[in-house]
Amino acid sequence: MTTSTGVEELPIRSGDDVVRVRQLVRARAQEVRLSLVDQTKLVTAASELARNTLVHGGSGTATVETLHRDGRAGIRAVFADEGPGIPDVDQALTPGWTSGSGLGLGLSGARKLVDEFAIDTAVGRGTTVTVVKWTR
Amino acid sequence: MAQADGGRVRALLRSGDKVLRRWVEAAEVPLRGRLTTGELGRTCSDLLAVLVEASDGGLDVTSDAYAGARGFLAELSRDWARRGFSPSETASAVFALKEALFAAADEDGGGDLTTVLEASRWVDALGLVTFESFARAREQVISEQAEQLLELTTPVVKLWEGVVAVPLIGTLDSARTQIVMEKLLQTLVDTGSEHAIIDITGVPAVDTEVAQHLLKTVVAARLMGAECTISGIRPQIAQTIVTLGIEFGDITTKSSLADALLHAMRSTGVEVVRRAGSR
Amino acid sequence: MERVPVLSLGDALLVSIQVDLQDNTVLALQEDLAERIVATGARGVLIDISAVDIVDSFIGRMFASIAALSRLLDAETVVVGMRPAVAITLVELGLSLPGVRTALDVERGMRILRAASERRGPRPADEPDDLVPVAEGGGAAAGA
Structure with missing residues (x-):
């Protein structure tokens, strides 16, 4: 059974907000005592996804919460926007594929850095990406 | 099972210093001097206070009223697991509360069977909570030790x-x-x-x-x-x-x-x- | 938005990043550096990231483009002090920063820049005494 505590939501409207999301995720990851490397991986993934929300979604929100399951703790971060959505998810998840503005490591890179990764998107409706990192 | 509101058990819990004294006496036996009487007394007294408060919300130890009590027990088992107490030593200390409650019920006019059963079930449930957190704490200790061993076996x-x-x-x-x-x-x-x-x-x-x-x-x-x-x-x-x-x-x-x-x-x-x- | 200060030290430019990097800050740094290289005729750029706790693909790419850009302007770039957790994460991300020289700390980074500058011959303004002789292939022995 997974339980969740301490849900916090931040808006993503500017580059400063992306920094704030990183700081929040870092603080929460430290709270559950993720290892330093795992903290860094999670914060980096959050940074990629928050930037995606800002650049591709126009704006959106980041929701961060602490999870507990079978004596392990984890951090879940959800990035949601109401932007144009992603027409071809498989393509967007291919390393190196880019919509034009980056190296194409945003989505595929973020996925490699976390334990759980889910994406829910539809053209015209927006995109929601959920990531989870568990303590070892 | 008819869930009684636990009024009688609550009354027993509140029946004065005697309960605490008897609990400490009963708990001391299985612990065989691993804790000083002073420390055991303080622990039991703190726990009793938490339980008295929690029992105002009934006798269901899984209910929200017991969140604080469960936290206390988890913390206690973690501490004792780290100090090398055995699971039975830890659980016995909690089960010892039964004897104190039975004795109080006895003094209190014989103590009817329903009350004794109720008290018994309630302490059993608390014991299980303790045991579960103890097991979890032990697993954590073991995994930490495994990690330390790893550090030792791979020196840079x-x-x-x-x-x-x-x-x-x-x-x-x-x-x-x-x-x-x-x-x-x-x-x-x-x-x-x-x-x-x-x-x-x-x-x-x-x-x-x-x-x-x-x-x-x-x-x-x-x-x-x-x-x-x-x-x-x-x-x-x-x-x-x-x-x-x-x-x-x-x-x-x-x-x-x-x-x-x-x-x-x-x-x-x-x-x-x-x-x-x-x- | 905060700007990252660029310091001049001899014929090198020194950047020590002490703030949480947001995208615009990094873009501005890239522009500042290009201008300063040209203005000062610097032959090396040293970026100290020992205080930086995350480098994502955008920031990583900026380091690579700063290195490429300064090379075009005849200056060498060294990124120093990357933390282990940051390095591990970048590798996991698939970013190995090709074309970016790295060093453990500022001192070693400066040594690399001096060696590179030395190879190209001192410029008239340089005082030769300031240059520590460095053997080909790294100079720990000469510098220590």
């Missing part, structure tokens, strides 16, 4: 000024490799070393994942401004690497730790020369 050693090495021995799994690599990279920073050697002479086999971790470590070291050499690759492992099609690229490999050390020393500008006339 300094071979020369600016050269550190980690001699790996035994089977490598992905988790172990990862921990060792993090430690190696941190040592580069801590000692200001520009050369790292991963010696895998003592490793019988590697799988794809472990080979990938080794590679990633070399690249990560490079990003930090250090050079990482892999030494002691056994023929079978070389075969595996080639068969798996893992690209080792421009990574420096040496057949032995000695070769790797010599290579690292040379690149820091040190030449090793045999003195003329010796041997």
